[in-house]
Amino acid sequence: MKRYEVIVIGAGPAGLSAAIEAASHGMQVVVFDENARPGGQLFKQIHKFFGSKEHKAKERGFHIGEKLLKEAQALGVEVVLQATVLGIFDGKEISVMIKDRLEHYRANDLIIATGASENSVPFPGWTLPGVIGAGAAQTMMNIHGLKPGNRVLMVGSGNVGLVVGYQLLQAGCQLAAVIDVTSRIGGYGVHAAKVARTGVPFLMSHTIKEACGTTRVEGATIIQVDGHWQPVPGSEKHLEVDTICLAVGLSPMSQLARMSHCWMENNSGRGGMVPICNEYGETSLPGVYAVGDVAGIEEASSAMIQGRVAGAAVARARGYLGEAEFKDRYGDYHSSLGQLREGMFGHKNKGRTDLTHTEEGYALSRTLLARGYLAEEELAGYSGVCSGEKRKNGVFPIIECTQNIPCNPCRDACKQGCIKVSGKITNLPVVDESVSCTGCGMCVVSCPGQAIFLVDESYAPGYAAVSIPYEFYPLPEVGARGSALDRSGAVVGEAEVIGVKITRAMDETAVLTMKVPLDCSMKARFFKPL
């Protein structure tokens, strides 16, 4: 039996971060992962992450994955792939299947970072080929370069459903609708908004009644539900789709943790059965840690910090890291994690549906929660939306950020200092109208929620210029004509592309500037080529 100082199970964001931290203090670390590629779900994440600079905000998930791997490699972390951990015995002994052999290892410290698995929802026809998990859709299109289908129904409006829905559009699929049994969109409003403005309908209080077809999905019947989630007879709608994508939540993948016999709890706030951990991620068994989604469903940014904390705790426990330095590091990680858990989607507010106002006291947009986009009249009072007077005199950003989400890259993006996020990271951005805007567009591309637009009502008599973030192929050329779509995806007027800007620093998000009739300046938020 081979012995390691630290064994990490799972090479996702949490596991790799734990390995990196422990190895950086000189520990001997091995990471086992059952997949052919490391990085967990990070390589399927092609959107820009939220958070602040220290959380690698505005970087795309797969780039973060590449960085983590490089870092692990440089520190001599051994990552063994296609190595399936089959069991944990006696606390810290594990058996691993590598190729066709069973290997046994013992660790001084064991870090369990096995992640999560997708939940399902059964309905007639849910076993038909063509009904897939949202994770399956991501794997197909972002790893293997295959469209999961031509026309897709997304079931679930949490962040996974919204993000994968957007990615389906980017892969060239059509999205027939996003439905959810709840009455409010579960994920970030900005994620919903970038799907809604392409014209995808959001049908809240709807569930799937049936997948139609005999040998594969040929359609879907959806039905409205009442306040008690009971189907309303007669409200059925048939959708022509060839794929049904399920994004109905995640459960911690805690089988291995349970095998270690650490204390577990069934915790609905954490997504199911999870190990009971202290603030360093240590379970009831000394030297056995659990980090990332297996210890409670969150997102990749917090998983990485949890991994770091556990790695540092292991190093301290074994004398590789002094008490004072550990305290310093832990303090930093703790406050960094705390930032991510702030706001209306944070721990404390998980599952709450009674919030009506932001922390600053702005009324939350009801249209955004019900249909995925902001109504123009709801937008006016927000601190990121400048006054009509200012807009008349030249280009200025309009920040359609209306929920307390931990995110602030817009603040650093503006070299003029026009955008401010002061105090908590979840505070809404404020535009400073006394500062002049050069129209560089860096705020537009650095907003992970794609919620920043530039509006210039002085562009030409009777016309305004509106700049939008654009991440679709083919990228329109200057002179291209088409329609300006509003936030709901409805055509509001003709549009002509007058500028397309894409530089390396913009990381594949183009700024597309279109000329629209003046009265559309606060309506036009997407461009549809002819």
Add this chain to the structure above:
Amino acid sequence: MSKRIMRTPPEGEFVARPDDSLIICRCEEITRGEIRRAIYDGMRTMNEIKRYLRVGMGLCQGQTCNRLVQGIMAKELGLDPVEVDIPLSRSPARPIPMSVYANDGVTKEKGERKYE
């Protein structure tokens, strides 16, 4: 488990429901009706249901259906899903060929099997 299991049957008689034919365990093709019936037959834990019906004992080992069965049990018994414990977890956590276990501790030298 020190938890006491209440063996009183759920309220009333077993009543068939239109969605009873819905497959819950995709691997073993166990339906919602079979699971509901098992509860009326006296099964009170997921471990019992598993052994009674083979639900979660197929190739995927309950990856997809555990949570669904948990929900069905909770609903039938009037509990919060978190009050229904999911089945025991044992090695192997993933399906593996039996030959892998059979060859554990065996090294092959010149065609001979040697035990470590």
Add this chain to the structure above:
Amino acid sequence: MRIQNHPILKTFEKGRLVTFEYDGDTLQGFEGEPIAMALRANGVMIHRYTSKQAEPRGVFCAIGRCTDCVMIVDGKPNVRTCVVPLQEGMKIKTQYGIAKKEKDESA
């Protein structure tokens, strides 16, 4: 079904184009991509039929968890095609039930 141009990822690194056998037909796919992806690119949705109800099944989770996509690969049943890489000349067969049965035997 293959994505030729992607706004963020641009192109996808693939192995060389190889041929393989699917239920007697000769198909092409890229070496090293999961068998299931090569099949889907060729329009194959049904991977197996279940043993009790003889229902068609295909890819569901695509990450080797759900085992709905298992097929008979080179004579070995229950191979998770969504995680096993394609190799030249592989013989892939639709699986009926959970064993190495041919279609006519299960009928």
